[in-house]
Amino acid sequence: MAFDDSPPRCSTGLPAGALIVDDVDKGVVPAGSSSRSCGASTSDGTFTLNYSMWNGAYSGKMDTHQIGAGYGNHFFFAHTRKPESTAGTANRMEATGIWKLNTKIPGRGGDAEVFVHIPDHGAQTAEAVYEVVTAFGTKKKTISQSANQSNKWVSLGGYRFRDKLPEVRLSNFNSGGTGDKDIAWDVIAFAPGDQSKLPEVIFGDPDRSVEQPADDTTPTDVSLSVINGTGPAGPSATSAASVAAVKAAGSGSFVEWCDAKPFNNHVQWINRTEACLKEHIPVVISNEDGEIIGTMDFDVQAEIKAHNDENGMNTTLKLVPTSATGVATTAPVTITLAETCAFDCTTSNVIWKTPSTWEWGAGDRHVGDAQMGLFWQQARTSELVGVTWKLGATVAGAPSKNVVAVSTDRYSQLRCDRTVTTNPGCVFEYYKPTYVMNAKQFPAAAAHAWLVQTRNNKHFGRKNGGTSLTYMNRDDWTTTDSRNVICPPTPAYIRRTDIGMSPELSSSGKDSSACDEFAFANSYQSAGMPANKDGTNPVDDPTKCLSTYAVKQSSGHWTLLSDDNYDLPVGGEVCGRSSMSSNQNSQSMSFFGGFINRNRLQNKDDYWVGLPGFDNCAMGADVCDVR
Missing domain, CATH: 2.60.40 (Immunoglobulin-like)
Structure with missing residues (x-):
């Protein structure tokens, strides 16, 4: 093991509760003078280096080095390469570092932000391709180690692990490796916490006393x-x-x-x-x-x-x-x-x-x-x-x-x-009428519409700065067809039972879980409307829609949370589906038939959606509080 004059990093500087997987086992004290020591490793997992065998040997080990520096006064490094042209020898110099956390990520969904520590030398590559193994597959994140070569933490982003033990991999192989740039394996950290990055939408209980608003007839x-x-x-x-x-x-x-x-x-x-x-x-x-x-x-x-x-x-x-x-x-x-x-x-x-x-x-x-x-x-x-x-x-x-x-x-x-x-x-016919949702009586449905509006620059249905919805009424495709694409029957779509219910909205005093979709299923902007039926916003996989659920929190107010049955939202979603009260979901649109008749909507007529209270929240706002 080599030593140099570069001082190690001994303090984490990470968010509270972060879990660290060191490149040495827990309890190990890296060799070196006591003046440079950071003490015994407190790793919460394991790190291994895997190699490809060639002719009975692991050639990659010849180019793997360790040094007393970086986080905790120890890291490994090798040189970046790419596969050789001969099939038999293609991967003989590959080395892959694997960090594994030995515990599940605590909290809802097992969400965590993943950080990698880049030492102040021995990290020269501009193409370090990290693979993060999550509950929803392996995600790749490429960063430049050379641009961050300063004993610093670099975020690889947020991930959803659920019950899966987190794992991160890094190979010395990349697209431009020539054997002359260092690539470092130092420490990985997992900081638990919500990674959905959704705005906080805050609303109250349904108010049955509020009548359905009149259509907006502003000239x-x-x-x-x-x-x-x-x-x-x-x-x-x-x-x-x-x-x-x-x-x-x-x-x-x-x-x-x-x-x-x-x-x-x-x-x-x-x-x-x-x-x-x-x-x-x-x-x-x-x-x-x-x-x-x-x-x-x-x-x-x-x-x-x-x-x-x-x-x-x-x-x-x-x-x-x-x-x-x-x-x-x-x-x-x-x-x-x-x-x-x-x-x-x-x-x-x-x-x-x-x-x-x-x-x-x-x-x-x-x-x-x-x-x-x-x-x-x-x-x-x-x-x-x-x-x-x-x-x-x-x-x-x-x-x-x-x-x-x-x-x-x-x-x-x-x-x-x-x-x-x-x-x-x-x-x-040129005028686009506005369907005004009763956001006081059915706030969860209105909140969901607003939240989906914020996710992309089209802002479907929003009159000020958005894109109108287009009414769909045709013989060869129905609203049920669109809805079944975005909100298919269970188990294809999981209707959560831990949602906030609104039995007071029904004369029976009962309620159940339903799937609310936006853009509306009766619009050509519905993500379930196929392109060959003139759909303008189709998705090939409904899990690409923003998935949320409506809950009443201990504070007494309601909100929409990212549904951890599905992967984290990535931003820019053009559709949304939310588990919520069936009463709120269905009754919020029960007035739409009258809207059609009053405005004599025909197939492909455009219209807007009014969301009283929510319309006052700017697109991209971090908080929308309409209580």
Whole structure:
């Protein structure tokens, strides 16, 4: 055994409770002067060096050395190599160090972080490939010993051992070994503790008194500037005065929130049953020879109120005069209005709720209000419907030849159908409705949805910064098919019995364990939805999903824990499954059928998921406490 002047490391510097497997047996005092000694080894396991036999001998032993340094004043080293080209001699110089802990890792799941000690010399390789033998197979972790050659602990990561005795292996063979770089076998340590790295999700008992929240109907800006990515257009120069005039007129609105929206050129907002379009329109007045003899400009507000349970729609057009030129400043100007729709729909007569004539020169600035009805004729089971308002002008009884139009576009058109329910209804198909989960009555289900949202950058279902879910309703694949992939029957998926139960949610006072999956099984983002059925997020193995279970802790609050029936999560999981109360799991989605009907969801319609309380927790937060 060689000695040098490099001082050994005698103190651990590890987390409390760490278990150490030294490269010498317990009780052994490595040779050397007393001034360098760290005393007898306190190893909690065994270390062996294994070699390949060739011609009756172990050639690798010739290149294995030990030295009085490193942790506890002793480590082994050899030189890195790679297999030789001749089959018979390929592995003759291989040496493999094996550390074995002599006890199981304490705590839930047998989780532990594994550390390796790198001495301050004799560790020159940039490719040390450690193999960690866990309850879920052997995992490889490659580190650079040369970059850490300073008597330091280097983490190999967290692992789940359950009831298996931990074992770590390191060979001197790597992809670039040439026999001139040292590789060291020093000490391995296991630090018990949760290694799931999941955020702490804290929630309370189910609250039966909380009613199912209403759908989120917040309008969405679907102006072309927003669609094209340049952002909201903002108000025009005349907007503030026109908004004030509309509010002061108090003529009523089919779309109440529309009055407060700013005016500009072709800006529009929708929710699932309402649309608000705003324009700035110059009505050009021309004589019989086609000569322009004046103009009257208007800020125009168009409202459409659809109904999800009937084929009729109500519309309002409000006109705010903003300027006039030529003949329009001296003579009364009467606005003519015609409304058309396409396809397969009819319109009622225009009803002016205010005068349709303006006398600009006399100071007339009233807000015009005209209303009409639309009716889908149901020739087909589903149809797209667009609306156009055509404005003209008459001065002194002579109509202008110029007509301007305000109309919906592909982002504000309606879709009418009689397939979702037998009664017809119409919605704005571009709007993505939000299914709001009752996070107070079914907090475990909401917590699970939030937790899975945080695991990847798609954030499925999260309206702010996430990716919408897509409703799946097809004949050749069902929600049960998707669910059986992610949550197959026991024993393929173990429904834990040590979960928190919620019998108070059932009239029978009973509950059982169930598997809750996210993304929802009725979405194309379900990991159980195969790609050949247009699934956008399939996994080839459901154990790749984040597996958790919901428990009520001694403190009285609930949380989600990593399910130690499965391997540790690695981050980036695109799906999740959780053992939880069957009452919470099933009842949290019992309102979804009504959501489908109210919003007339059809196959491949997008929607969001609202999680009250949890939505206030940032993606990537270490703690989400909604008690």
